[in-house]
Amino acid sequence: MEEVTQKPRKKSGRPLSFDREAALERAMLVFWRFGYEAASLQELTSAMGITPPSLYAAFGDKEKLYLEAVERYSARNCHTVECLFAQAPTARDGIERLLQSAAIEMTCPSHPPGCLVASSAMNCSASAAHVQEVVSECREDMTSLIRARLDQAIADGELPNDTNAGVLAAFFNTILQGLSTEARDTGGDRDQLLAIVKTAMQAWPKK
Numbered sequence: 303m304e305e306v307t308q309k310p311r312k313k314s315g316r317p318l319s320f321d322r323e324a325a326l327e328r329a330m331l332v333f334w335r336f337g338y339e340a341a342s343l344q345e346l347t348s349a350m351g352i353t354p355p356s357l358y359a360a361f362g363d364k365e366k367l368y369l370e371a372v373e374r375y376s377a378r379n380c381h382t383v384e385c386l387f388a389q390a391p392t393a394r395d396g397i398e399r400l401l402q403s404a405a406i407e408m409t410c411p412s413h414p415p416g417c418l419v420a421s422s423a424m425n426c427s428a429s430a431a432h433v434q435e436v437v438s439e440c441r442e443d444m445t446s447l448i449r450a451r452l453d454q455a456i457a458d459g460e461l462p463n464d465t466n467a468g469v470l471a472a473f474f475n476t477i478l479q480g481l482s483t484e485a486r487d488t489g490g491d492r493d494q495l496l497a498i499v500k501t502a503m504q505a506w507p508k509k
Contacts, residue, residue, distance in 0.1 A: 325350040330371040335414040376440040393455035405495035408485040415490040420482035445475040477502045
């Protein structure tokens with residue numbers, strides 16, 4: 303009988319010595335505070351409680367770490383928006399709740415003011431073009447969520463048939479981006495942001 307030669311088993315990768323999810327959350331806050339390019343490797347690893355080699359082993363590099371943080375943040379936001387829209391009795395209520403919840407979240411003292419997606423990749427150099435493209439896609443995803451709810455409102459007769467859902471969705475997403483800038487500029491003035499939301503809702507089309 304021929305002897306079967308067994309192939310040597312591949313060694314499994316060394317398990318991480320830190321909580322990857324917690325480290326990612328802390329990295330997200332660093333990018334949120336300083337922006338993608340300004341956030342240094344030293345600031346990131348210090349906040350994450352790991353060494354540069356551990357960062358590279360777990361996340362690849364700074365760009366991959368940032369994009370994973372943005373994906374995590376965006377997925378959480380989109381889920382929140384879907385829940386708000388599902389719970390609101392009308393599209394108008396849903397949009398208003400979205401803007402109000404954003405104003406409250408953007409001024410929460412547990413993290414930097416504003417929105418990670420809206421502010422962390424602004425004014426980047428040409429070398430960060432890919433990062434800016436991904437962040438732009440995240441903003442487009444939010445516009446698409448709003449647009450879908452407005453389209454449903456038109457179909458249900460809540461909005462006039464001649465409503466330009468695309469423009470209206472872009473308008474409300476522009477308000478969201480502007481709230482982020484205002485939150486950062488004012489240091490998190492919640493009353494100011496909520497007043498802006500109240501004014502923005504006056505643009506809701508009349509039947």
